[in-house]
Amino acid sequence: MNEHVVNNASALDVEWESASTGDGNCFEFAALGDGRTAVRTSKAPNGPALLFSAGEVAALLSSVREGKFDHLAQ
Template sequence: MDRKDLTAADLAGAAWRKSILSGNNGGNCVEVATNLPGIIAVRDSKNPNGPALVFAPGEWRAFLGGVRLGEFNE
């Protein structure tokens, strides 16, 4: 899927989920939808009607790999 396709992604059927580690206190959380073909969508749980970031599956895997390796730790 090319970048043009990602920017026009239809998120109407997205099944959003957030980490069980986020708790129920309304904290700063993101939600991820992985059920859409060819894309991974990410949004701010405090603003569910706001914009979402959309990634190709390979981009998302690379990001998660970096998180697991601590690449984003300060």
Template sequence: MSVEFVNGMQASALHPVKWIKSSHSNATGNCVETAALPDGRIAVRNSRDPHGPALVCTRDGFDGFVAAVREGDFDPVIG
């Protein structure tokens, strides 16, 4: 799997986009948000830092990442 992310892009520079928070987010604010960008890429940010860095990847890269998570490829990382 090859996922190409642009690291550290300021999330505030991506305005206006609609950020979507995961339904698995918890009350302590450990949340991941995603946004579909006008050019078809996907942005990911930490909701605790809405103006901080965001990762941006292609739709294919994001789909590949999600598929890998669903298939358990990262289970050793999360314990």
């Protein structure tokens, strides 16, 4: 397993939480026992998951709250 990628996200023994857009495009998040967060797309549950540290997740959420990525949804 690469430090930042799991090739088969379904192999992780975790509870996945969904962030849904309502049109079937969902990101799923799971807390790992070592403090990292795994992120995958619900359309490919057996596909890869990206792994982020708690600090990386905190930085992302802060930037989202500040609207720094709003232009990507247009």
